Amino acid sequence: MKPCFKQLVHIKAICFLLAILLFKTEAAVAFNLTDSTVKPLKRINFVVSPKQKKFDQAPFSFQLQAKLTRLFHKDELYVIIVRNSEAMAEKIIKILKEKNAVIGHLWFDSHGHWQRRRSLFEIGEDEFNYMSIRDSAFTANLKKLAAYCDTNTNVGIGSCYGGATFTLPAIENFPAQRMNGDSLMIDLSKLLGNATVFACESFVMTGPGILNAGYALSGCPGRKKFKDPIYGPVWEKLGEWNCYSGKHEKFEEPVTVSLHQDGSIRFKEKNYLDFEKNKKKLSKKILALKRGNYNLASLYQKKPV
């Protein structure tokens, strides 16, 4: 018994569909095998901290807390302690390849250097500021991470005044200068696959409980040198973090950021200065600012080239 014309059409259609399905699966398999840029869903969080030549309390405290936290979050959180950006990129990429994952959250623990009069963060010896971040040769190692970042990646600049947008007032021979933290954030986002970048206008603290989702990153430093009016713009923006969304290409509302135990960067519902006690504390500190507490020598400490 021969099949009728209609049945033949049906059989042909089914065969055609099967062929397409088969081709698609083979193509997908081949694509997966040959092309490593296909991004799996697994995300890993990294905190990058500088390897110290001399003992420094701030990074030591951060590294100790991060390493302790990692004991309980081995799958999600990795602590990278390196001397430069090249070593950082190597270590991170090695882990990501091993785990077949992409970057979820990336936190750069660093000092901010007020005397350099610009927003910056350091990866060991390498300083990234609004100028050096545009140098393609200098940022080549950072750029290597772009393949593992996307618009869902969050990057935190953990240095003081890393995202500062205010203008520093003129002091002695030094003219007024803008910190340009916003430029740094935008360019870092572009460099890392249009990730969302968080950076602080003010001080970033390294007290106990940094990775406990609290307000440990915000606060008032106690050292005398900070109690000078030249730090005025910094005190006024205590606990204020700027957020640049690479996806939407715009700055979001300032927030207060916290680090969670898995190394993820999230923002708090209430800002640091929304609390009355913090406001009172800040107003006291601002009233107590006294000229002459900051040693200008650090501004002049430039070596001849």
Added chain:
Amino acid sequence: MKVLIIIILVISGYSISAQKDNSNIIKPRFGIELTTMKGNMLKGLLLQVNDTSLIIYPGKRKDWNKGEAFYPVVFGSSNVMEIKLKKQNGIVKGMLLGGSVGLSAILTTILLNNATAKSGSVNNVVIVVPAGIIGGAYMGSKSRKNFYINGNEKAFSEFQKQIK
């Protein structure tokens, strides 16, 4: 053996030449804390005082000894409000002075009492001498000369004379 002698000679030659080089460098005598007319403060080492200005090394003595080559900073007398000068090794000198004062006090008491209470004098040595050293070190660290200039050229030239 000959090789060893040559190596020693070469090394000693280098060290001698290095010593010669170091001898040419003048060490700054004073630490300085300068307050500008705007009220800002700069701490450093006083390198030179001219008729109308002073030159400061913007670092610590530790940086100077390490050979950190920072650009010197020049301040005109019209921009100087106040100068505080601190001599080198003030703490060590204070410690020595405090310790010797403490020791001499004990010696005088022993001499006056003609060694009647020996155990008491030993206790005194344990307490008084370290107290003298600590007190002397504190005094030495705090001892400084203040010069109030207020942008005045006359006051500045007075300061210049006192320095020399």
